[in-house]
Amino acid sequence: xxxxxxxxILQKHxxxxxxxxxxxxxxxxxxxxxxxxxxxxxxxNEDIAGFCYVVASGWVKLYRETSEGHQAVLxxxxxxxxxxxxxxxxxxxxxCSAEIVEEATLIRIPMPLFKAEAQNxxxxxxxxxxxxxRYAHQQNAxxxxxxxxxxxxxxxxxxxxxxxxxxxxxxxxxxxxxxALVAARLGMQPETFSRALAKLKNDTGIEVKGATxxxxxxxxxxxxxxxxxxxxxxxxxxxxxx
Amino acid sequence: xxxxxxxxILQKHxxxxxxxxxxxxxxxxxxxxxxxxxxxxxxxNEDIAGFCYVVASGWVKLYRETSEGHQAVLxxxxxxxxxxxxxxxxxxxxxCSAEIVEEATLIRIPMPLFKAEAQNxxxxxxxxxxxxxRYAHQQNAxxxxxxxxxxxxxxxxxxxxxxxxxxxxxxxxxxxxxxALVAARLGMQPETFSRALAKLKNDTGIEVKGATxxxxxxxxxxxxxxxxxxxxxxxxxxxxxx
DNA sequence: CGAGGTGTTGAAAGTGCTCAAATGGCGTGG
DNA sequence: CCACGCCATTTGAGCACTTTCAACACCTCG
Numbered sequence: 001x002x003x004x005x006x007x008x009i010l011q012k013h014x015x016x017x018x019x020x021x022x023x024x025x026x027x028x029x030x031x032x033x034x035x036x037x038x039x040x041x042x043x044x045n046e047d048i049a050g051f052c053y054v055v056a057s058g059w060v061k062l063y064r065e066t067s068e069g070h071q072a073v074l075x076x077x078x079x080x081x082x083x084x085x086x087x088x089x090x091x092x093x094x095x096c097s098a099e100i101v102e103e104a105t106l107i108r109i110p111m112p113l114f115k116a117e118a119q120n121x122x123x124x125x126x127x128x129x130x131x132x133x134r135y136a137h138q139q140n141a142x143x144x145x146x147x148x149x150x151x152x153x154x155x156x157x158x159x160x161x162x163x164x165x166x167x168x169x170x171x172x173x174x175x176x177x178x179x180a181l182v183a184a185r186l187g188m189q190p191e192t193f194s195r196a197l198a199k200l201k202n203d204t205g206i207e208v209k210g211a212t213x214x215x216x217x218x219x220x221x222x223x224x225x226x227x228x229x230x231x232x233x234x235x236x237x238x239x240x241x242x
Numbered sequence: 243x244x245x246x247x248x249x250x251i252l253q254k255h256x257x258x259x260x261x262x263x264x265x266x267x268x269x270x271x272x273x274x275x276x277x278x279x280x281x282x283x284x285x286x287n288e289d290i291a292g293f294c295y296v297v298a299s300g301w302v303k304l305y306r307e308t309s310e311g312h313q314a315v316l317x318x319x320x321x322x323x324x325x326x327x328x329x330x331x332x333x334x335x336x337x338c339s340a341e342i343v344e345e346a347t348l349i350r351i352p353m354p355l356f357k358a359e360a361q362n363x364x365x366x367x368x369x370x371x372x373x374x375x376r377y378a379h380q381q382n383a384x385x386x387x388x389x390x391x392x393x394x395x396x397x398x399x400x401x402x403x404x405x406x407x408x409x410x411x412x413x414x415x416x417x418x419x420x421x422a423l424v425a426a427r428l429g430m431q432p433e434t435f436s437r438a439l440a441k442l443k444n445d446t447g448i449e450v451k452g453a454t455x456x457x458x459x460x461x462x463x464x465x466x467x468x469x470x471x472x473x474x475x476x477x478x479x480x481x482x483x484x
Numbered sequence: 485c486g487a488g489g490t491g492t493t494g495a496a497a498g499t500g501c502t503c504a505a506a507t508g509g510c511g512t513g514g
Numbered sequence: 515c516c517a518c519g520c521c522a523t524t525t526g527a528g529c530a531c532t533t534t535c536a537a538c539a540c541c542t543c544g
Contacts (some may be wrong), residue, residue: 486543486544487542487543487544488541488542488543488544489540489541489542490539490540490541490542491538491539491540491541492533492537492538492539492540493536493537493538493539494536494537494538495534495536495537496533496534496535497532497533497534497535498523498531498532498533498534499528499530499531499532500529500530500531500532500534501528501529501530501531502527502528502529502530503526503527503528503529504525504526504527505518505524505525505526505527505528506523506524506525507518507522507523507524507525508521508523508524509520509521509522509523510519510524510543511518511519511520512517512518512519512520512521513516513517513518513519514515514516514517514518
């Protein structure tokens with residue numbers, strides 16, 4: 001037994017990939033690796049931030065909630081994604097709430113450690129800048145989508161993002177969490193999602209069986225969805241969002 | 243004649259306020275101060291970024307546009323705000339388009355200069371991080387609003403943000419640009435804006451005469467709008483967005 | 485005074501939402 | 515192995531809000 005279980009995962013993360021091995025080993029030794037069950041609330045909006053998290057596996061919902069219980073889903077994070085970092089610039093308070101939506105294993109980075117790194121290590125703060133800027137870019141895309149696309153188009157766009165865009169024909173994928181959650185992520189009701197998916201199926205020839213979606217042609221799908229989007233189709237790596 | 247006209251303005255900007263005077267003087271000498279007429283397109287989405295801009299006065303619309311001409315307004319920037327910085331993290335290409343919506347004077351910072359600073363000056367990159375993180379936070383709020391609030395509530399929220407929230411009673415303000423632009427910023431049609439504003443007037447007792455809005459009580463307005471928002475009312479400085 | 489831009493109003497059509505009920509898959513326990 | 519019950523999802527019907535297209539009012543400017 002040599003190093004903390006967080007080490008191997010952090011090593012692959014862009015924020016840490018350039019680090020000296022011993023340095024990272026020490027850093028990782030302060031980071032716990034924890035597994036959380038579906039439904040667990042990680043933190044709430046405006047809580048004092050004790051940790052940043054990196055998702056090793058599973059899925060985490062970021063959301064905000066009114067006092068009456070209406071909630072807006074901001075994002076759903078999967079493996080490799082960072083959360084909680086925005087608390088650094090918000091008086092050490094989280095800027096949204098987080099809940100586990102599929103059993104997840106997370107690396108917990110103590111905030112003081114993270115903060116010190118950001119302040120003292122220029123490569124680190126540039127890496128962080130890149131991540132946050134990309135995130136902001138993604139949000140621009142979300143705002144655009146919610147302004148311009150209708151429900152079936154937004155679902156099409158979502159499926160394209162989930163898909164392996166290097167393929168063109170007969171792509172099959174699994175929606176990795178509840179459909180109602182996808183609906184919320186796309187800013188619509190579960191009922192609307194269901195009906196819109198049916199319409200999408202009818203209009204673009206995709207097949208849906210439970211969580212499994214088969215897309216005979218990504219082109220048909222992108223022609224359908226990307227008409228109402230400022231980016232052109234093979235958009236996954238260039239621009240976050242469709 | 244002592245220093246570039248950009249100097250005095252940059253000096254007041256958080257990104258530069260901590261700088262040594264001579265250093266800033268030199269930096270400012272490379273930055274032009276230009277005035278642009280309403281309607282002028284500053285840059286387009288995906289253009290190679292030659293400059294970052296700081297708004298000295300006037301208003302600039304940030305937007306994205308589909309090939310068919312549908313556009314989504316992402317934000318409208320006023321005095322003190324920075325734009326174009328996200329190109330640093332997008333292969334030196336702007337991530338949206340920008341157009342002058344009210345005659346504006348802007349400081350033009352050459353991108354290489356800006357980039358070098360971000361890479362070499364840790365205080366600078368931390369300041370940038372703070373600005374971008376705040377911007378992302380603001381977008382979270384926008385996404386939440388578009389998901390949860392209806393048209394009159396979004397307008398109420400917009401007016402509150404425009405208002406001096408330290409006052410409580412009889413606050414009066416001027417909408418600084420076209421109403422149709424406000425409508426687009428809030429993700430609705432001009433007609434919807436007009437009707438929703440009439441409803442808001444009726445429901446909260448505000449007065450509207452042309453671009454002038456008088457609000458007898460901010461509390462009534464915030465009770466009306468902030469029900470569907472995760473932040474509580476005096477929200478201007480804490481959280482960007484309502 | 486007329487023209488054009490800006491904002492408002494009306495009527496009809498969509499789109500998505502709400503509430504309610506039905507369907508279907510799946511794991512548990514008999 | 516089957517019946518039951520639970521939960522996610524789908525379907526139905528009516529409604530609310532927003533959009534669309536069209537017409538009109540208003541103001542400013544030439």
